Amino acid sequence: MIWQNFIDQTLKPIQVSDTISEIKLAFKASKFNHLPVFKKEVFKGSVHIDDLLDLEPTSSLSDFNYLLEVFYVESHKTNLDLIHEFANHQTNLLPILDQDKKYLGVIKLEDTLDLFGESPFVANEGEVMILRKEKSKFAFSEVAQLIETLNARVSGMYVSKLSEEFVEITVKVEHQGINEILQTFRRYEYQIVSEHPEDLFAEDLKEHSDYLNKYLDI
The missing domain is CATH 3.30.70.1340 (MTH889-like domain)
Structure with a gap:
């Protein structure tokens, strides 16, 4: 089975205008160490939960754009490309973009490992x-x-x-x-x-x- 069938489109997007407090709540509701961040519908990068620890809860993420890590996998890539990116960025969630850099969703590390286990x-x-x-x-x-x-x-x-x-x-x-x-x-x-x-x-x-x-x- 191809990994593209496991792209998840249900994750609620984080906006750069959201407050640190709101983003911490989003992390609390998930089990991921990174979450993708958007400016309206444009993907801007991902933020790591640990980078929010000492920030003022009422401040906006837009005040800390330097915290955004820009990594993703394009939808035509292979399973090995996914595993490389998961390892390279020490993440359990990867944003997926098409060739025009349009956001398609995310894929979870656990789903990728399950697919690899079926090989x-x-x-x-x-x-x-x-x-x-x-x-x-x-x-x-x-x-x-x-x-x-x-x-x-x-x-x-x-x-x-x-x-x-x-x-x-x-x-x-x-x-x-x-x-x-x-x-x-x-x-x-x-x-x-x-x-x-x-x-x-x-x-x-x-x-x-x-x-x-x-x-x-x-």
């Missing part, structure tokens, strides 16, 4: 691996090829960490036995960041480490 990457059965490799040697095509040559299937993958030296990706795999997949990636110079009970290589390392510790204690 095949999250909902399908499988094993999640975190792999790391030198940036200059990394290729998505190689990751997919190595998995598919072992008669497994990739449910999804994304870059979860990136630096100048290495790439770290999260991969979900439908498989019959994860150990063979892990050993194959090691042979191709991937580091396995995630932990797996079926990882015989990691178990062997632990046994050798335990043996060495016992030897050193003698």
Whole structure:
């Protein structure tokens, strides 16, 4: 299901002419940390509840225009764009505008997370691996090829960490036995960041480490 179906148009708009006291009441009636602000029907930005704490209750928000944060998502963007904006602005409510910057409504963080949870990457059965490799040697095509040559299937993958030296990706795999997949990636110079009970290589390392510790204690 597309996220645009979850745009909420019922939220009562806050006007820049409203008093701080009135806006605090609007926050109290909601469960959001930001609320969108308008000048008549024109979207001007969002205000955070914490920024109102020490303001004079009878003053108007228009006296504090510097508190307005201008962020939004356009209606043609993807689920990942939504998640990026939620995280980037530490908010649980995003204003949605069309390509002409006309306000369409808001979308809630909880609805976006529910949609993400229904995606095949999250909902399908499988094993999640975190792999790391030198940036200059990394290729998505190689990751997919190595998995598919072992008669497994990739449910999804994304870059979860990136630096100048290495790439770290999260991969979900439908498989019959994860150990063979892990050993194959090691042979191709991937580091396995995630932990797996079926990882015989990691178990062997632990046994050798335990043996060495016992030897050193003698």
